[in-house]
Amino acid sequence: MAAARLVEAAAVSKPRALKEGMNNMAFFGNQFSDVVEWNEFRDDMIFWKWNNDEIKKGSKLIIRPGQDAIFLNNGKIEGIFEDDGEYDIESQIVPFLSTLKGFRFGFNSGMRVEVLFVNTKEFTVRWGTQNPINIPAPQMPGGMPIRANGMFQFTVNDYTTLIDKIAGVRNSYLVEDVKIRITAILDQLLMKWVTREGKDMFNLQANAHEIGKGISDDLNMELMDDGMKITGFQVMSFNYPKEIQDMINKNASIGMVGDVGKYQKISVADAMAKGGSSGSSSAADMAGMMVGMNIAKDMVETMKESNGGNQQAANGQGPNFCPNCGQRNEGAKFCPNCGQKLV
Template identity: 55%
Template sequence: MGLFGGQFSSVVEWKEYSDDIIFWKFPSSEIKKGSRLIIRPGQDAIFMYNGRIEGIFREEGNFDISSDIIPFLSTLKSFTFGFNTPLRAEVLFINTKEFTVKWGTKNAINLPVQGLPGGMPIRAFGTFSFKVSDEQVLIDKIAGIKSEFNVEDIKERVMSMLDMLMMKWISKEGKDMFNLQANAYDIGKGIASDLDMEMVKIGIAITSFTIQSVSYPEEVAKMQQKAAAQSMIGNVNTYTQMQMADALTQPNTAAGSMAGNMAGMQMGMAMGQMMGQMMNGNMQNNAQQNQAAPASNGTVPKFCPNCGTPTNGARFCSNCGTKLA
C-alpha cells in the first residue's frame, strides 16, 4: 500500500490464482483513488456496475484504474475520483485456460440388453475438457449468485447428465454391448456434442470427451474370455476338452473328480496310441532301410545269408545258389 492523493491506494488483483477456479470475484466493491489493476497470464478482468458488464480487459499487465481503465468503461467514462467518492464497481476475474477433468461412473450404469431384464451394468472412466466460451452468459447465469465458481461445480453438472447420455450413445446405431471400447471414440464424440449443447447455456464450451476404459461385471468378463477362446478352437472335440479343463479347476466337486478321472483315462489312451504309432513307425523305417540297403559291398561273406552254408570265398552259394557278392 502507498499514499496517493490523500487516499490509501489498493491493488485489484487475483493473487491466489488457482487452476481449479473458473472465476473469482474481488471481495471489495469500492475501488479507491490510486488503485491499480493487475491482470496475470491466463486471466481476464471484468468490471461490473449495478450488475451490468461495463468493460472486459484481456491484456495482461499492471494498469492505473483511473487513467487506463475508467476511460474504457461504458457508463463510467466521466467518473472522477473525489476525496470521499470511491468507484463502486465489482471486478470479476475469469480463468481463460482450458480445463481437463477426470471422470468416472460412481455407480454402475445399467445398459438395456436383450435377454437381460435388469440390463447389463458397466462402469466407465475417462476425461473431458472445457473452457469459458461466453463471459456474459457465465456472469448472468452464475456470477450473480456466487463469489467463485470452480471445476468441481462443472464436474457435478456433467456427471448429472452422464448416465443418460452414455445410454443414448451406446445404444445408438446398434453398438456392440460387449465391445464398447472399439466404439469409444464415436460414443465420446456424441456425448461431447450433447454436453456442449447443455453447458453453453451457462457460458461453458465442452471441447472434448474421451472414454479411456469400460469395465464389465466379472461374470461377463469371464464369458468374453471363454467366447474368445472358443472362437479360436473351431471344433467340438477341443471345446469338450476345454470344458473338462474348466472342471478340473474345481477338484473338490463331483464334476471335478469325474472330469479328472475321464481326463486321466483319455490321457492314458492317448499315450498308448502315441506309443503304438511310434513303434509302428520305427518298424516301417527299419524295413525301408533294409530294403534300401545294398546286398553287399563287394566282400564275400563267410556263410551264406540264406542257408548258412560256408561259402569258402565263392560268389554263389554251393547249396542254394544265392548270389553272395
C-alpha cells in the same frame, strides 16, 4: 499493455460485447484498495469476483497468466482485459471502460466497482457412474448392469452468458459445481448412446469413441446455457458384472483359438493345472487320460497319412509329405517347397 475490446450496442449478443450508454457509476466511500487482484485463486476455481472494496487514485490492477479481468457495472460488462501484467487503473484501465470514459480520479474518494476474474484454462474432470446402469440386452429381462468411467474437458467461452446465469448471483464457481451438474444427467446420456443403433452390448469398448462423441455433443448443449463449452469427452472403460465378464473372456478365448479341438486341449490343460493346485488326483488323472487319448488319435492319423504316402510312392506317385522338409504334396514327383525328388 492490455486493451479492453469494445463493441457497439448492436453487437451485445457477442460473447464479450461491451454495452455503451449505461448509467454513469461513481459511488464514493471510505474503504479503499490499492490493488485489485485475484486474492483467493485456486486451480479448480472457474471464476472469482472482486467486489468488497473501492478503488482509489493510484490503484493497480494485476492480471496473472491464465486470467481475464472483467470490469462490471450493475452486472453488465464494462470492459474485458486479457493480457497479463500490472496496470495503473486510472490511466490504463478507466479510459477503456464503456460508461466511465470521462471519469477521472480527481478526488481522494474512490470508485466502487466489481471485477470478475475468470480462469481461462481448459479444465479436465474425471467421471464415473455412481451406480450400475441397466442396459437393455437380449435374453436379460432386467437389463445388463454396467459401469463406466472416463474424463471430460471444458472451458469458459461466453462471458456475457456466464455473468447473466451464474456470476451475477455468485462470487465464485468451482469445477466441482460443473461436475455435479454433468454427473446428474450422465446416466441418461450413457443409456441413450450405448443403446443407439444396436451396438454390441458385449463389446462396448469398440464403440467408446463414438459413444463419447455423442455424449460430448449433448453435454455441450447443456453447458452452453451457462457460458461454458465441452471441448472433449472420453469413455476410458466399460465394466461388466463378473459373470458377464467371465463369459466374454471365454468367448474371446474360443475366437482366438479358432479350433474346437485346440480349445478342448486348452481346457484339459487348465483342468490339469487346477487339479494339481487343489490336490485332486482324480481330476488330474482324467485330464491325463484325455490327453493320452488325443495323442493316440493324432498318432493314428499320422500313421495313416504316412502309410498312404508310402502306398502312393509304391504306385509311382509322390508321398503326401516331403521326407526332407515336411511340405504337403499333392502327388507331384518333386517337392514344390525344396525340390526333393519324391518318386
